[in-house]
Amino acid sequence: MPSTSQSTAATVARWRAAAENADADAAIACLSPDVVLSSPLTEQFRLEGREELGDFLSQAFTAVEDIHFHTEIGQGDAYSLAYRARVRNQPFEEVQLLRFDDEARISEISLYGRPMPALTALMITLGPKLARRQGRRGLAALLRVSSAPVHNMVSFGDRRIVPMTRPRKR
Template sequence: MEQPNDAVTAWRTAGEAGDAAAAVAALSPDVTLISPITERFTFRGHRQVRDLLEVALTLIDDITYTDEVAAGRTVALFYEARIGTTRLYEAQRLRLDDTGLISEITLYLRPLPAITLLMRRLGPELARRNGQPGLARLLPLAGGAMHSMAATGETRIMPRVAPR
C-alpha cells in the first residue's frame, strides 16, 4: 500500500475547508494547473493558481473527497460538491515532484451544467483580477447562454433519450 503523502493530505484538507492559502502551501513553486473548462489556458506558479483557487473555493460548496488512488508519483482524487443547488463531480490528477509537493494538477468536471455554471461565475472574477473589466461584464452573458442550453439539455432533452 502507498504511504500517505503530506502534500496530498494537505491539498484535500484545504479543499474541503475552502482554504486557498493552505492549498497553495501543498504546491511546488512552479506548479501547473490545467483548466477543466478550456484547453486554451493553464495556470502557472503559486500566484496564478492561488488567484484561481481563491475564486473557485468561494463558488464551490461542500467539497467532500470520496476516493484517492495512487501509483508512484501520480495521485487521482475524486470529490463531490455543489455550486448553489447544482451538483458537481470532479476528478483531479496530481503529479508530485521529487520533494513530494504537487507539481501538476489536471482537473476534470461533470456534468455539463456544473461546468457552464462554474465558467459563468468564475470567469468574470478572473477577468477582473487580470485587469479586464469589460470582459468581466461580457462573460456572464456568454456564459449564461451556454449554461441555459446545458441546463435545458440536462433537465428536459436528455431524460427523453435515457435508457428504459
C-alpha cells in the first residue's frame, strides 16, 4: 500500500495534468467531497463541495488558457503549485496552495494570482459565465458592466503609469 505522501504526490500529478488539459472531470476526481476553494479576488467568494467546484472548474478552464505548471513544492499534507497561462490574451500567473485530507484528496484550495490586469480580465470573463450558468442573466450583465471600468483603469495604469515609477537610470 502506498504511503500517504506517495498518494498525495500522485494526486498532485493528476491535478496538474487535469489543469494543463482543461479536463474538469479529471480535476474533480482529485477533490475531497467537502473541498473548499478561496477566491484570489475577494473574501466574499468561496466555493464548497465538489458540485460547486465542478461548475467553477469547467468555466475556469475556458477562461484561463494554456496552463503550464513550472513550480511544485510540497511536504506532508500541503503542496504549492505555480503555473503560467493566459486570460483574454493577458499573461497570467497563479499559485495554488493545496491541502489534502487523510485519503490524499484535495480538501482546500487557496488561489493567488498576478498581474492585476489578468485578474481583472478574469473577473470580467469568469464572473458573468458563472452567473449565466446559474440562470442569472441580469447579474451576469451587471458583473461585466461594473468590472469593465476597473479592468480598463488597471490595464491603463499597468501600461502607462506604473512604468513611470521605475527608478531613473543615472
